[in-house]
Amino acid sequence: MSDNTQTKNAASGSNATRNRRSNKKAASNTGKIIVAVILILLIAVYGGGVYYYSNHFPHNTVINHVKVGEMDTAAAEKAFTDDLASHKISLKEKKRTEVIDANDVGTVINVGSQITDLHDSMNPWLWFTNLFGEKKYTVKLDVTYDEAKLEEVVNNLECFKKENVTAPKSAYIKAGDSQFEIVPEVLGNTVKKKALLQLIGTDLSTGITKIDFEKENLYKLPKYYAKDQAVTDALAKANKYASGTITYDFDYTKETLDYNTSKDWVKISKDFKVTLDESKVGDYIEKLGSKYNTMGSSRPFTTAYGSKINVYGGDYGWKIYFDKEKAQLIEELKSGKDVEREPVYSYKARCRKSAKNDIGNSYVEVSISNQEVWLFVNGECKVNSSVVTGDPTKGHQTYTGVYALTYKQRNATLTGPNAGGGSYSSKVSFWMPFNGGQGLHDATWRSSFGGSIYRGNGSHGCVNCPYSTAAVLYKYVEEGFPVIVY
Known part of the structure; x- marks a missing residue:
């Protein structure tokens, strides 16, 4: 290759290198320009947002369920006033849903400065944070309503009509055929009127549109439930007291005391304290004595001459010792055990061949x-x-x-x-x-x-x-x- 050719090739390579460098520089300058433009646009958008939201609520702003995003304070206040005109509170009950209309109770809203104050408390420099979802705020507005009208409207609700109301009833214990048993509670649907009125008043101020009676605990509830420990313990105790069978041995006959009688002696208080009615226990012993005591009673007697007479009076015979028998019977009933014995006597005769023959043949x-x-x-x-x-x-x-x-x-x-x-x-x-x-x-x-x-x-x-x-x-x-x- 000649020297001229080599010289030409070298010059050509040098030009290509210079061109590539020039292209890279141009591309770099273009990128910088684009970035600068984007930054300028972002700054402009951000600055515009700061300026705009200095007088408007940020996007996705919700106050008391009213959407006020992009509104200025005047528009937001009007939105509240317009919302009140159609404000209805849905009452979700057990069997139905009823509605309270704010207009029916003379509701008046005075927005005052609260909307403006809320806006002023917001930082417009952070307006962009509202782009990613709703931000909810609650303010208590100055809302007035006619309490008498509200009470009248509430009184006329279906849930307060006598035919629709079932009162709550606590579980209780009753005597069944063979043992005591629990009768379950009745939940009922009686509404706490005072609490409901207060809640409606609050919701009128905050714009709440739904009241769930059960979630808000607006129903009166029974005091005792079937599964309560006090109830189940009382059931066990009552059945224990009435489960034992006491068999009295009077020689010629027997008298049995069982659940059919003792169930009426078991007292269960409203707070499920179980006791025995000692007066009824005493009445039973009195009747037992009237039937089986022979002391002082009139007895048929055949004299040595063969005459049949009746002899009355005297201190001979059977007589149940009331106080001691009562104490022992109560103790045995509380034990729940089966017992067979003779009564506790204060006086005993020599024999007991029948109801009237306790003398015998000596x-x-x-x-x-x-x-x-x-x-x-x-x-x-x-x-x-x-x-x-x-x-x-x-x-x-x-x-x-x-x-x-x-x-x-x-x-x-x-x-x-x-x-x-x-x-x-x-x-x-x-x-x-x-x-x-x-x-x-x-x-x-x-x-x-x-x-x-x-x-x-x-x-x-x-x-x-x-x-x-x-x-x-x-x-x-x-x-x-x-x-x-x-």
């Missing part, structure tokens, strides 16, 4: 009219003799009735006042009292017995017996032995 029989005494032991007459009873002409008559022998004593001294004054003191070998100071005893100072001696020369009330008769009596009788006097 007893002392005294006939005042015949002036005789008999001793029967297991149906066998051990002794029979004439006696002298109390003198009725001097007010010392021997009292009739069926008595329990109090005790027996050897070699006793009997003392007491005489009818005509003074006192007496008599020594006896066999003393067997049955009615206070009246009793059976030997009377060795007497030479004869029976007949009509007792009228005018009778005892001070005792049954005077021949010594041998008293000795036989003393041998067989014991404390509680029945003595029939007629």
Whole structure:
């Protein structure tokens, strides 16, 4: 290759390099210009936004549910006024939805400076932050309404009409066929009127358009629910108190106390405190006593002569000890256990063959009219003799009735006042009292017995017996032995 050719090639390469450098520089300048233009535009847009939103609410601004974005304060205030003209509050109830119209309750809005104050509190330099979603604000406007009209409108709502209202009712416990059971609560739909009026008033001021009664707890609720601990505990306790069966053994028959009776004795208060009605327990024991007590009652009796008579009075017989039986029965009911026993007695007879026959076939029989005494032991007459009873002409008559022998004593001294004054003191070998100071005893100072001696020369009330008769009596009788006097 010649030198000229080489020179030309070198010059050509140098020009190409210069051209490339020139193109790059031009492109770089163009990019800078574009960036500068964009920055200028952004600054212009941002600055324009700052200027614009200094007098307008930013985009996506919502105040009290009213959209005021891009509005100036005057337009925003008008939007509130226009909104109020159509403001309705939807009342979501259990079975229906009703509506309160702000115009029906004389609502008046005074926007005042609150909208302007809210706008002035906003930073226009941050207007662009509202481009990415709604920003919600709440202001309490100066809203007035006619309270009387509001109450009238509320009173006329369907939810307050008597035929539509079901009152709430707490769960309670009732006696079922075989045990106590829980009756579930009734929630009802009774509205708290005062709370509703207050909430509507607040919502008129804040622009709320919907009130959900259940979410706002506007329904009156029961105090107690079926699953409450107090209720379930009371159920368990009530069933325990009434679950036990008490069987009373009266020898010739039995009396059963079970749930059918005791359920009426279980008291459950409004706050689910469980107790036993002790007065009803007492009434039951009284009835039990009326049915099975024999002390002092009239008894059919067949005399030694075969006559059928009724003997009334005396202290012999069965008698339930009211206080102790009541205390024991209450304790057993609370335990919930089944029990079989005889009642707690304050007095017991010798036997219980039937409701009226508690004497049996071992007893002392005294006939005042015949002036005789008999001793029967297991149906066998051990002794029979004439006696002298109390003198009725001097007010010392021997009292009739069926008595329990109090005790027996050897070699006793009997003392007491005489009818005509003074006192007496008599020594006896066999003393067997049955009615206070009246009793059976030997009377060795007497030479004869029976007949009509007792009228005018009778005892001070005792049954005077021949010594041998008293000795036989003393041998067989014991404390509680029945003595029939007629």
